[in-house]
Amino acid sequence: MKIVLTGSLGNIGKHLAAALTKKGHAVTVISSQPERAKEIEALGAKAAIGSMFDAVFLTQAFQGADIVYLMETMEAAGDLFDKSVDFIATISQIGKNYQQAVEQAGIKQVIHLSSIGAHMEKGNGILLFHHQVEGILNELPADVAIKFMRPVGFYTNLFSFINTIKNTGAIISNYGGDKKEPWVHPLDIATTVAEEMEAPFEGRKIRYIASDEVSPNEMATALGAAIGRPDLQWKVIPDQQLLDKWLSIGFNHQVAAGFVEMQASQGSGLLYEDYYRHRPVLGKVKLADFAKEFAAAFEQD
Numbered sequence: 001m002k003i004v005l006t007g008s009l010g011n012i013g014k015h016l017a018a019a020l021t022k023k024g025h026a027v028t029v030i031s032s033q034p035e036r037a038k039e040i041e042a043l044g045a046k047a048a049i050g051s052m053f054d055a056v057f058l059t060q061a062f063q064g065a066d067i068v069y070l071m072e073t074m075e076a077a078g079d080l081f082d083k084s085v086d087f088i089a090t091i092s093q094i095g096k097n098y099q100q101a102v103e104q105a106g107i108k109q110v111i112h113l114s115s116i117g118a119h120m121e122k123g124n125g126i127l128l129f130h131h132q133v134e135g136i137l138n139e140l141p142a143d144v145a146i147k148f149m150r151p152v153g154f155y156t157n158l159f160s161f162i163n164t165i166k167n168t169g170a171i172i173s174n175y176g177g178d179k180k181e182p183w184v185h186p187l188d189i190a191t192t193v194a195e196e197m198e199a200p201f202e203g204r205k206i207r208y209i210a211s212d213e214v215s216p217n218e219m220a221t222a223l224g225a226a227i228g229r230p231d232l233q234w235k236v237i238p239d240q241q242l243l244d245k246w247l248s249i250g251f252n253h254q255v256a257a258g259f260v261e262m263q264a265s266q267g268s269g270l271l272y273e274d275y276y277r278h279r280p281v282l283g284k285v286k287l288a289d290f291a292k293e294f295a296a297a298f299e300q301d
Helices: 013-022 034-042 055-062 087-105 125-137 155-168 186-197 216-226 239-249 253-268 270-277 287-300
Strands: 002-005 026-031 046-049 067-071 109-113 145-151 170-173 181-184 204-209 212-214 233-236
Touching (some): 002 013, 013 026, 013 186, 026 034, 026 055, 055 087, 067 186, 087 125, 109 186, 125 145, 125 253, 145 186, 155 170, 170 216, 181 186, 181 270, 212 216, 216 233, 216 287, 239 253, 253 270
Parallel strands (some): 002 067, 026 046, 067 109, 109 145, 145 204
8 A cells, every 4th residue: 555654753653664664565754854764765665855834745745645644743843942832723733734635635544643632622731732633634524534543641751751860869740649541652553553554444433552551650660670770759749830840941831831731630530531431452562661661761861
């Protein structure tokens, strides 16, 4: 099949492009960075260099594809420290560009990388943009089949705590405790998406993706053991204290407030209500596997 992937060769895209080309599919990878072209071609894929903010370019890139894979990232919208960026509106515009390109290119099969929390129109913090983009894509004609992939929190997001651990000896957030929550590894996301590429498309489908279910305290124990800090704790501070901390560092207010609200929703369990109604079979990469990956990153940082 002819498959077009947005998202360049990020944590998911690299695994996904490699898996699809290995299976013999003709893969085109869209990237905004010309320097990525050689790396894309080395995987046996074709590079299409352009912007997700250019609907004409996207339409041309999508032409002739059997399936397009759509994703948005906050980094594509701007610098997280740029206080002038409206990330939710900017990413929603990417969704509108995708909608236009899919319709004009005559695409009938779409896979959209959405997120946990996309079912919520409020209370999901920064994840609101996933809800909005799902809504935009759902406006496509009924004969366009769409699979909405909703991964849970990425293990790899925990890399952002490395400096905090080194400076304070703790993971610090506005939620924590012994209540289990789902986590996912990019490799399991790529594996699931590749699987869905070759499965029949019909109507609109939602599929959650998770690798393991562990509590914040279990996470701290496992990561602490892996990095040689068996006393590592997951400490909880009030929402306002965390928000003030992030704002003092210089984060965009929408981003900082959005993450605080999202994490509060994790702590209350509200974010996971729909996940548990449609609980998936867990993937292969367990906490013990990621702990080794985390230890290697911790050592190199």
